Amino acid sequence: MDTQRTEKFTREILAKSKLELTNPDFSNSLMNKIRKEKKKQIIIHDLVLYSLIFISIDTIIFALLKIMNIKISEITQKTSSFVHIYQYTKPLLFIYLLAIVFILVSILSRTQYKYSKMHN
């Protein structure tokens, strides 16, 4: 039997060995896993991004404290009363809280937006 014929016959018999996935839900379940993975990637990406923004805001706040010459260590040394510390730092705490809320809302809305875009 010549090589060409052998090759042809081998190809022919091995074609019979082809296997097929019989699970009809295979593609759907895989696509669902991929969507979940993508959602996870978006959340992780956004968390990193907003953590950087958060750190930047912190840095700005500390810079403002420095400019306004407010020393929290001195305030805490002068009085141990929490009310006093709170009065001094109230505006800063407010900015801080606002930043946290802003970051959380942004993460949620961006994830939602990207996720809806992903499905369309």
Add this chain to the structure above:
Amino acid sequence: MERLYLQKIIAGDISKFSYFIEKYKDMAFSIAYRIINDREDAEELVQDSFLKAFKSLHKFRQDSKFSTWFYRIIVNNSLSKLNRDKREFYDVDIDAVSNKVIEDVESVYKGLTISDQQKFINIALHELNVEDRLLLTLFYLNESSIEEISEITDITQENLKMKIHRARKKMYIILERKLKTEIQNLL
């Protein structure tokens, strides 16, 4: 077409990934099954490999075909799962393969029904070692080129030609033995 879809997926349109799933799932399953020999494990492994491919799609440089890159993931994952194939294989004397053997196989094989042909070829492949099964599947079933198989398996092209030749010979020996036994049982 594939390049365009890949760009779209990377840009965020993941629905296009279903094109790759539909196109490559059966061949990926055939390769995984030929290595690990278990349907359920092979199916799970194909899912994991698709997921892995999706996660690392940005690393795919597109200087080779998607199929080559993806089948390499399938082969590596399957071999990792297999760890070490401790099964005893057929002791095959490949020098015993002559044209006569192949002709005998052909004449008996062609007289079988399609389901019996499928049964015997699957039995013969099962008796081969992992590497032989994989190479025959890639070369004859998937019709991959030697260059592509070399990229998928990390075996040099020269070595591959020899290995495929030997694997084919082994398969014929096993087929001949199996078919002989079958004929004897029928008589």
